[in-house]
Amino acid sequence: MEKNEIVFRGARTIDPETKLDAVCDVAVNNGKISAVAPGGDPQLVGLTEVDISEKVLAPGFIDLHSHCNDLPSRLLQVCDGVTTALELEAGQLNVDQAYENFSKSGSPNNFGYSASWALARMKSCGLDVSKGLDAFAEHINSPEWHRVMNPREHGMMIDSLSSELEQGALGIGILLGYCMESPGSEYLEIAKLAAETRTATFTHVREFDRPDSGLYGAQEVVAAALTTGAHMHICHVNSTSTRQIDNVQLLLAGARDQGLRVTTEAYPYGAGATFIGAGFLDPEKMAFTALEPRDVYILATGERPQTAARLQELRESDPSAMVIVDFLRTEDLDDLGFLTRALLFDDTAVASDAMPLVLPNGYENSDGLWPLPAGTTTHPRTAGTFSRIFRWYVRELGILDVAEAVRRCTLIPAEVLKDVSPAMKRKGRIQVGADADLVIFDANKISDNATYADPIQISSGIEHVLVNGAFVIKNGELIEGSLPGKPVRGEVSA
Numbered sequence: 001m002e003k004n005e006i007v008f009r010g011a012r013t014i015d016p017e018t019k020l021d022a023v024c025d026v027a028v029n030n031g032k033i034s035a036v037a038p039g040g041d042p043q044l045v046g047l048t049e050v051d052i053s054e055k056v057l058a059p060g061f062i063d064l065h066s067h068c069n070d071l072p073s074r075l076l077q078v079c080d081g082v083t084t085a086l087e088l089e090a091g092q093l094n095v096d097q098a099y100e101n102f103s104k105s106g107s108p109n110n111f112g113y114s115a116s117w118a119l120a121r122m123k124s125c126g127l128d129v130s131k132g133l134d135a136f137a138e139h140i141n142s143p144e145w146h147r148v149m150n151p152r153e154h155g156m157m158i159d160s161l162s163s164e165l166e167q168g169a170l171g172i173g174i175l176l177g178y179c180m181e182s183p184g185s186e187y188l189e190i191a192k193l194a195a196e197t198r199t200a201t202f203t204h205v206r207e208f209d210r211p212d213s214g215l216y217g218a219q220e221v222v223a224a225a226l227t228t229g230a231h232m233h234i235c236h237v238n239s240t241s242t243r244q245i246d247n248v249q250l251l252l253a254g255a256r257d258q259g260l261r262v263t264t265e266a267y268p269y270g271a272g273a274t275f276i277g278a279g280f281l282d283p284e285k286m287a288f289t290a291l292e293p294r295d296v297y298i299l300a301t302g303e304r305p306q307t308a309a310r311l312q313e314l315r316e317s318d319p320s321a322m323v324i325v326d327f328l329r330t331e332d333l334d335d336l337g338f339l340t341r342a343l344l345f346d347d348t349a350v351a352s353d354a355m356p357l358v359l360p361n362g363y364e365n366s367d368g369l370w371p372l373p374a375g376t377t378t379h380p381r382t383a384g385t386f387s388r389i390f391r392w393y394v395r396e397l398g399i400l401d402v403a404e405a406v407r408r409c410t411l412i413p414a415e416v417l418k419d420v421s422p423a424m425k426r427k428g429r430i431q432v433g434a435d436a437d438l439v440i441f442d443a444n445k446i447s448d449n450a451t452y453a454d455p456i457q458i459s460s461g462i463e464h465v466l467v468n469g470a471f472v473i474k475n476g477e478l479i480e481g482s483l484p485g486k487p488v489r490g491e492v493s494a
Contacts (some may be wrong), residue, residue: 004029005469007046010053011440013038015430016407026057028436031469036430052440055463056402059410059428060109060437061386064088064202064265064417065235065351067133068382070366073357074108074485076383079458079478080448081409083437083467084110084427084488085354086417088202089235090133091116091173093123095164098132099487106483108472110437112421112490114173114202115164117157117190121145121179124156133356136175137320141277146181154186161193168489170420171200171233177207177217177240178278188224195230198493199420202233205240207280209288214241218248222255222262231261233416236353238266238342242289242327243335245342252345263416265351266343268388270328270335271452273299273355273379276311277319283308295326297452299358299377322358324379324452340399343389349413350405352385354378357456370480372456380455384448387459391447402443420490436469 004027013024013036020038027035027044035044060083068074068085077085091114092098102111118136119129125145129135139145149157161172172194176187187206194201201224205217217240225232234240234252241248255262276298279285283293293311294304299322305311314321328335343350357366360375369376381388386409393400400408414428426435439462446461458478465473470484 004034004044004046006048006050007044008050008052008057008440009040010051011055011057013057013430014403014406016403016411017429018431020430021403026430028466028469031436033430033432033434033436036432052463055440056443057430057438057440058406059430060084060439060465060467061409062413062428063352063354064349064413066354067356068354069133069356072366072369072372073354073382075370075478076456076458077354078108078465078472079462080383080386081439081441081462081465082109082386083439083465086112086170086488088114088170089173089204090118090136090175091169092132093119093129093160093164095169096167099168099489103487107485108483109467109485110488111485112170112488114171115161115169116173117161118175118178120157120160123160124149124153137275140178140275141279141319146179148181148183158189158193161190165197165199165490165492170417170488170490171202174201174203177204177280180207180279184220187220188227191224191228191230191232195228199490200231200233202235204235209285211288212244213288214244215247215251218251222251222260225255225260225262231419233263235265236267236272236351237264237348238339239272239327241342243338245338249345263347264345265349267350267352267381267385268339268343268392269381270330270339271324271326273322273324275319276315276321276323281315283311289327291325291327297324299323322355340397344399347412348408349416350386350389350409351413352381354382376456378455380450380452383450383456384459387446387461388448390443421488422491423488436466438464438466440464
């Protein structure tokens with residue numbers, strides 16, 4: 001009798017694609033799922049056998065929106081059940097190098113990147129973007145790229161994005177909300193490029209300096225889908241739509257009814273995170289979104305500026321400082337409703353928008369830092385988004401059941417990329433031949449523990465996490481040095 005590497009016995013097994021929801025034995029061999037036996041199968045034999053009765057076995061969680069590009073922040077995400085973490089909103093320039101870097105250093109979960117419109121635009125405008133996302137933060141309010149480009153610069157940008165797609169970028173990440181000066185025609189041309197290559201765009205929608213800005217931003221995305229036929233994905237629809245979410249969802253439902261491929265994602269927090277130099281945090285513009293200076297919290301210092309003058313001073317002195325922004329107040333029942341409805345819209349993926357770490361004084365980089373030193377901070381969504389869905393939306397609010405929460409954390413994000421990356425057709429599923437990216441958790445105990453005051457507390461209730469068939473978490477303990485993550489690349493179609 002052939003032995004599998006691992007056999008998990010007796011778990012409630014959820015495959016969101018086939019709607020399997022039954023007690024099964026599941027076998028793993030050579031990084032793949034080799035058997036799924038409803039009711040159990042004593043003839044399945046494993047070199048390692050694990051009794052997980054009373055637990056849930058599901059596909060590993062897939063995060064379409066993670067800015068975690070170092071090992072410690074990725075470990076935080078693995079402890080939240082994330083087996084694939086992709087940088088699709090901001091993206092990267094020189095994705096070949098980005099893939100090579102993680103392949104050499106190792107990652108606990110799978111990784112991938114879109115082509116970065118913002119970095120390509122900055123580079124075409126003469127800015128040094130060699131430091132990637134750090135360069136974006138550094139130049140976030142530089143006038144050099146906050147303008148209409150000339151034809152030569154525009155051509156350079158398009159050529160750069162095309163090259164990145166050829167290198168395996170997973171579509172085009174478009175931080176449109178950070179450069180309101182870019183013309184609509186530029187956005188349409190990028191969407192056209194995505195349509196021609198059968199990839200996708202991932203957009204942080206444009207800000208329009210008006211109370212219903214989120215609706216107008218979504219309309220621009222839908223117009224691009226209608227004009228070009230491209231697959232358009234709206235990032236963190238909760239934080240850009242805020243109190244316009246019901247109107248935005250009506251718009252998106254109408255677009256889908258017309259056959260347009262417009263997809264969405266959301267995270268379950270009322271506060272967002274960004275860099276203080278972002279244009280939409282200009283004190284004169286914040287009034288349009290009912291924000292006040294004290295709604296901005298500087299992570300490195302803990303300061304909440306009390307006046308517009310102080311906020312502007314901070315913006316000018318260090319535009320790359322990471323901040324948390326209270327865009328919805330979840331203690332208010334109306335705001336809580338806006339937040340929850342953002343995630344409940346049909347086929348909305350859970351995506352964290354996980355942020356980089358802000359280290360305490362005395363630490364210049366995060367290399368080798370685990371456990372993380374006291375005083376390390378970030379947005380709690382980095383460590384807790386996916387477990388929070390099960391703790392809050394499933395158990396406490398009762399507005400999702402376990403199977404639907406699993407689907408939104410796994411199959412829906414995998415389906416967003418099904419036409420871009422063949423690898424994603426093997427993820428988000430519990431089926432023979434699927435990648436053995438697995439999360440096993442106690443549905444009654446899984447919980448986020450990260451808070452705004454202590455955002456690096458890891459989630460609890462997760463028993464095992466496997467990535468490509470290798471344990472990264474076993475019996476609730478992180479296995480340091482287990483780095484089985486693989487690159488997830490796109491393929492351009494003519």
